[in-house]
Amino acid sequence: MVYTAELKAGIGAVRKSLQEAGLGQQDPRFRAHGQHEPAAHAPLVLVACSGGRDSMALAALAVKVCPTLGLKCGAVIVDHGLQADSAQVSAQAVGRCQDLGLDPVVNRRVQVVQAAEGLEAAARQARYGALTAVAQELGADAILLAHTADDQAEGLLIGLIRSAGLKALAGMSAQSRRDGLLLLRPLLGLRRSQTTAICQQLGIRWWDDPTNGDRLDPQTPLPASFPLRSRVRHDLLPALSAFAGKDMGAQLARSARLAKDDQDYIDQEALRLLSSARCQQEPEPIGVLAALRVSVLKQAHPAVRAHAWACLFQSLNLAVSSQQIGQVDALVTHWHGQGRVTLPSFYSATRKGHVILICKDREHANR
Numbered sequence: 001m002v003y004t005a006e007l008k009a010g011i012g013a014v015r016k017s018l019q020e021a022g023l024g025q026q027d028p029r030f031r032a033h034g035q036h037e038p039a040a041h042a043p044l045v046l047v048a049c050s051g052g053r054d055s056m057a058l059a060a061l062a063v064k065v066c067p068t069l070g071l072k073c074g075a076v077i078v079d080h081g082l083q084a085d086s087a088q089v090s091a092q093a094v095g096r097c098q099d100l101g102l103d104p105v106v107n108r109r110v111q112v113v114q115a116a117e118g119l120e121a122a123a124r125q126a127r128y129g130a131l132t133a134v135a136q137e138l139g140a141d142a143i144l145l146a147h148t149a150d151d152q153a154e155g156l157l158i159g160l161i162r163s164a165g166l167k168a169l170a171g172m173s174a175q176s177r178r179d180g181l182l183l184l185r186p187l188l189g190l191r192r193s194q195t196t197a198i199c200q201q202l203g204i205r206w207w208d209d210p211t212n213g214d215r216l217d218p219q220t221p222l223p224a225s226f227p228l229r230s231r232v233r234h235d236l237l238p239a240l241s242a243f244a245g246k247d248m249g250a251q252l253a254r255s256a257r258l259a260k261d262d263q264d265y266i267d268q269e270a271l272r273l274l275s276s277a278r279c280q281q282e283p284e285p286i287g288v289l290a291a292l293r294v295s296v297l298k299q300a301h302p303a304v305r306a307h308a309w310a311c312l313f314q315s316l317n318l319a320v321s322s323q324q325i326g327q328v329d330a331l332v333t334h335w336h337g338q339g340r341v342t343l344p345s346f347y348s349a350t351r352k353g354h355v356i357l358i359c360k361d362r363e364h365a366n367r
């Protein structure tokens with residue numbers, strides 16, 4: 001096999017990701033280069049594979065890297081059942097992963113229930129649920145996802161279209177946890193052109209999702225019926241690059257990474273603020289979810305305080321608007337004896353002297 005620049009970049013990225021996650025260092029033998037037969041009880045990592053070019057490239061890279069670290073490498077293919085040929089597409093991806101040598105390869109069919117947040121979000125929810133369930137069933141240590149720098153760039157533009165603030169700009173983490181499961185994204189530094197080249201160089205075939213519009217004329221905008229992500233990829237990002245006279249994909253991906261670092265830092269400060277502002281008096285009266293000292297909140301930077309409110313409401317599963325966060329914050333910064341701020345699901349925020357109380361309506365507190 002010829003180690004092309006793309007293959008070297010991909011192999012290096014997967015190896016670094018697994019090592020940074022603390023995987024593959026259990027046995028001193030694995031510090032030496034070369035292939036090592038994984039022990040029967042060796043940690044298992046699973047590639048989340050859609051059958052597309054990015055995740056087929058990742059499957060090919062991971063199955064090469066894992067044995068050098070003494071890890072077992074399998075794959076999970078989730079069949080969303082949203083397209084007429086989805087069972088066939090999934091079966092094809094299973095076969096291709098097996099041919100590459102991944103083992104085990106699991107095909108999991110899910111039921112996508114359309115919810116208020118749309119079909120794409122519902123499919124993502126169902127997909128992560130299935131990935132977590134399979135990982136738990138197999139005792140896997142991590143799931144590898146094949147998001148690339150192009151996904152980061154597109155995500156940033158989608159964030160700008162849909163919402164506002166730092167969160168809208170912040171990209172995905174290279175390492176995160178969901179329901180206790182470690183999620184790794186080793187290819188965030190690679191471009192889609194590189195994953196395509198890796199597949200071509202290794203003779204791997206992939207499936208092109210027709211809803212991506214990849215095979216349609218690049219000069220003709222996709223109809224509005226295509227998913228937003230596909231339209232951003234096909235129309236907006238190329239138009240932006242043409243306008244700027246340079247490849248904006250790389251720059252936007254870098255911005256998404258920097259914004260994510262900033263967001264992680266502010267979130268950490270916000271959690272610290274919440275913990276130092278909490279009143280120590282125990283137990284809280286019935287219906288009071290949090291009691292926070294105004295003197296501590298007042299000293300914090302407004303951006304940190306805004307994130308603290310957002311973190312607090314998120315922990316209570318409350319979808320609170322930015323306007324409501326502003327009203328709650330005014331209890332600290334512009335206090336003139338105003339009444340309580342009504343929040344969703346019978347929650348409210350009130351100021352009592354030098355304390356902000358986040359309460360659930362007494363009638364509903366015990367339900």
Ligand SMILES: Nc1ncnc2c1ncn2[C@@H]1O[C@H](COP(=O)(O)OP(=O)(O)OP(=O)(O)O)[C@@H](O)[C@H]1O
Pocket residue numbers: 047048049050051052053054055056076077078079080127144145146147148151
């Ligand atoms: N049906 C699926 N089954 C398993 N994993 C999936 C599936 N769909 C997506 N994933 C995982 O989530 C990642 C991001 O999903 P997305 O739909 O954005 O894919 P993509 O950027 O088109 O990548 P690909 O070319 O691999 O389809 C994929 O690279 C893959 O790791």
